[in-house]
Amino acid sequence: MRKLTIGLALGALFVLGLTTSAYGASTEATWNSTATGSAAGGSKSAPAAFTGTWTLTAVNNINPSFRPATPSSWSWSWEGVTVKQTGIPFCTPEQINDSKSIAGCPAGSHIGQGDIPGAAFGPTGLGEGPNTECNGKKFDLFNGPAGSLTLSIDGPPELCGTLGFLGAYPIPITTAGGKSTMTWNIPDNLQHPFPGAEGTLRGGSMPFNPLKAPKKKAKKGKKKPKKSFLFTSINCKGPRDFTMTVVDTFGTHVINTTAGNCKAPKKKKKK
Numbered sequence: 001m002r003k004l005t006i007g008l009a010l011g012a013l014f015v016l017g018l019t020t021s022a023y024g025a026s027t028e029a030t031w032n033s034t035a036t037g038s039a040a041g042g043s044k045s046a047p048a049a050f051t052g053t054w055t056l057t058a059v060n061n062i063n064p065s066f067r068p069a070t071p072s073s074w075s076w077s078w079e080g081v082t083v084k085q086t087g088i089p090f091c092t093p094e095q096i097n098d099s100k101s102i103a104g105c106p107a108g109s110h111i112g113q114g115d116i117p118g119a120a121f122g123p124t125g126l127g128e129g130p131n132t133e134c135n136g137k138k139f140d141l142f143n144g145p146a147g148s149l150t151l152s153i154d155g156p157p158e159l160c161g162t163l164g165f166l167g168a169y170p171i172p173i174t175t176a177g178g179k180s181t182m183t184w185n186i187p188d189n190l191q192h193p194f195p196g197a198e199g200t201l202r203g204g205s206m207p208f209n210p211l212k213a214p215k216k217k218a219k220k221g222k223k224k225p226k227k228s229f230l231f232t233s234i235n236c237k238g239p240r241d242f243t244m245t246v247v248d249t250f251g252t253h254v255i256n257t258t259a260g261n262c263k264a265p266k267k268k269k270k271k
Contacts, residue, residue, distance in 0.1 A: 027127030027198075028250045029058040029068035035242035037078050037259035040233060047232035049210035050081050052259060056244060057117060057203035066127035067120040069248040070191050070198045075183040076244045078259055080236035083149075083173050083180040087213030088230050091142040096152050096168035102140050108214070111141040111149070111230070112207030119160075119190075121199040134160035139206055141171075143230055148172050151184060166190065178234065198249075237264035 035054040042048030054076055058068035091105035102110075116139060122131035136159030144150035149171040157164035171184045186201075193199045213228035242259040245252060 027067055027069045027125065027200075028061045029248065030061055031203075031244075031246045031248075031253045031255060032057050032059070033242075033244040033255040033257060035076075035078070035244075035257055035259035037081070037240040037242065037262065038233065039260065039262050041080065041236040041262045041264045042233040044234055047082075047084075047229070047234050049212070049227075049229040050078070050208070050231040050233040051210050052078055052081070052208045052231070052242075053114075053206065054242065054244060054259075055203070055205040056246070058200070060127055062127065067122050067129060067131045067198070068127070068200050068202060069250050070200045071186055071246050071248040072191060073183055073185050073247045074244070075181055076242070077179045077181040078233075079179060079241035080233050080262070081179055082175055082232055082234070083182070083230060084228060084232055085143060085146060085230065087228050088143045088211050089214075090144050091150050092145055093150050093152075093168040093170055096150065100165040102142075102152050102154070102168075105142055108211060109142045111143060111211060112209050114139040114141070114204055114206035116153070116155075116201060116204045118202040119199065120202065121193050121197055124196055124198050132161060134163065136160065137166065139204055141206055141208075143211060144170060149182060233262065235264060236262035238262070 037052040040048035060066040089106040089109040091109045116137040119134040120131045122129040137155035140152040142150040152168040153166040211230040239258040240262045244255045
């Protein structure tokens, strides 16, 4: 029902925007990304809490005012950073979609909020449009059910032709080689809001704050439980690598950059 509602609304907006003649053009985009990352490297015995951000922007290669290519997925990872969800409150896409609001998500599950620098919808393959612009949307990121985060998109309907809430979606997490990769498979109702049309996001930004699991009391005669964070860093020295991968209608775009410097944990001196 959500897909149908969004599709019909965008379809109506799109028809209203058919005021110019369209001609064929490539919509291939250049994707650019920046990132930050906290300095602490951490160790296996004492992982450090990680805080970071990323930004992603798309520019049409023919004309910056044209609609960029339609992405089907965004993936990202930081060197030495893994996701540990044990004990962290979470919010599911279903919880948000049922109420069309993030208000009911548990305290301590909200990772952060980021800006979306605009979205556009227009005829398939015609980057020059006519396009319907959609502005003012925000990403809200939450810890999700085991193996995933939860991403919600919302914003003032008056800046997006009466469209407000655009849905909440899972972000699967895979961990290998000492780092966790988070992937947003962009849903079909955003890629193709109605027959004969393509939609695109012009990029986005997202903060990653180190949510902490609630404190547990130490059992009598036992050691105090270690602090547990959602994002943790282990063994990173020098510039921290960041990788953003965008898959769109023109292929796979891998963007490698650095996210600040991190310090390797100090080795304990042997007595």
